[in-house]
Amino acid sequence: MAKGTIKVDVHHITRVEGHGNIVVDVRNGELKKCELQIVETPRFFEAMLRGRPFSEASHLTSRICGICAVVHATTSLRATETALGVELSEQTTMLRKLNLHGEILDSHLLHIYMLVAPDLLGVGSIIPLAKSSPDVVLRALRMKKLAGDMCAVLCGRHTHPIAMTVGGFTHFPDIDELNQLRQRLEAMRTDVDATVELFQSLSLPAFERETEYVALRKEDEYCYIDGEVVSSDGGVWSLDKYRQVTNEYMVPHSTAKRARNQRPEYMVGALARFNINHDKLHPRAQAAATALNIKPTCINPYMISIAQVVEIVHCVEEAILLIDLLLDRGVTWEDPMPPTRLTGEGVGSCEAPRGILFHHYRIEDGLVVSANCIIPTAQNLGNIEADMHALVPTILNKKKSDITITLEMLVRAYDPCISCSTHMLNVEFV
């Protein structure tokens, strides 16, 4: 290989959800090509929704992603409910929130323990850790099971939710189930503390790049459902103006569309939420952030995983508070709130584990006639490539294997959800 010439070609990057390649081509010390190619097959959900009854939309779109099925269902329901003028009861809003906290926990735990931790501990997967650090693996599995059980109590299962429907739920947790969840969540605080300690002891690459951060925000809570779209560069948009934020475009090396707002790229997800909504975190989560040495505005994308640890602390505490409120008021069997019209247009938005998610439907006489879904990972793709462009020149003196793993870790930090975003991984050095 000629001096200063590096070709990296990681075909189908591992420990990410979906299929992508990283391609880097450096000739004579000059970066010629640096791409994140998305080779997942196109999924065509928007086209499949057309002509289907509104009541099926959330069950179909939860199938966009096995990891974030609950948030796809919730966002879909919010879009439909907005379109058809459905008002939600306080109980439905609380149960939806609790359910989504379960999914954020499940997804973040999967990401930090099974997908990221192996890099930081120098192994290829969590499987060898089962022998070398069984306590870590058993803790991860124990915590993840509780997160999944939360969703199962509320909607039947995490992948794919059953009891969530337009206007409410078709099944309700009983008081014993909620009491058990509450006890297990309280007991989980020891595991949460151990998780914070583990990630305090691990060192992440010290790479920084300023960018724009976009997240949902509400004045009275750390927002995961509804709210307004807020940018760290300034600007607040109501949900129906989402296209002014996302400005989708396409590139030939990706079956995922991309997005840009006020800069050529922006970041969504746990770090964007932390940077924008830090003041709304539960005090225990704020204490964990201090212990983990992360403060807003944090511009190191590898710290996304740390922001996820902070959100794990938050979601456990918030879930306990929500369950207390539910236990206090009691859970009653409510029929779903009916649509007030069968024709209309609506945008739903939630914070998925990986960032802000939009579903936009037009419904006529009860049938979906047009649909648009904008997925967090698609919004992050431009930002990941911009990070790669900034990062590669600073690590060219390293061994090719080190360059490859540094880039793979960068992409993995974003926790890309590629199946979701094709309408996304592999590092390919050509």
Next chain:
Amino acid sequence: MSAKPKVAFFDFTSCEGCQLTVIDSLQTHPEILDVIDIVCFREAMSEKGDDYQIAFIEGSCTRPSDEPVMKAIRDRAELVVALGACAHLGGINAIRNRFDLDDVRQYVYGDKAEWYETYQARPIKDVIPIDAVLPGCPIDRREFVAALKALLQGRAIQIPDYPVCVECKLKENICVYLRGKTCLGPITRAGCDAICPTYGDGCEGCRGLIPDPNIDSLKQILSEHGLNPEETLAKMTLFLNYQTMEREAVDDG
């Protein structure tokens, strides 16, 4: 088969929820890792092995470039198991088979449609011979663990031939039809423990049709419960579109 068989997981067009269910099964059955050697599982590990006896495949075949990859897996594996509705039935991917594909591509990707390779979505059995199926969207965790046990003991994977209604009655659920909703339980293969009716929703048919389903009778029941032909078609084509179109082709002679 060696004492600790090598097992590989692969995914084509899907949400990877079935592989996630496999990962979740480790929460209740961590001992799985003591009895099999997972050599390939892209969603969860970096190591990649080409030497394996059992291949689990999630996802549908939806483009020409999927075919040689599936055939290479078939050539290497002693046993190939279709994992979940997308691999088993084409799943929701097959919804598009009812539409003009150029129109579908153009609707999502506009004037860049020709950048994206695709054709009709197919179950993997239409591309390669398979040895067993684990149905469902997603697969059932207990059924996966039972199937793994069977394979390790050299037995065939057993899945029920009776409809969801049988399991629903055993759960002592009130019939979904008596709760003013509709359900595909009478024609859909059991094995899910009737989870959707148990959580207040009708069966959507994700595990596929039972052998010799009485579809005409079901359509009559759906009609008696207020579904118009379009709504009935929508119900029959969420997970069952591939099987429905196969039956339509036979009926058309």
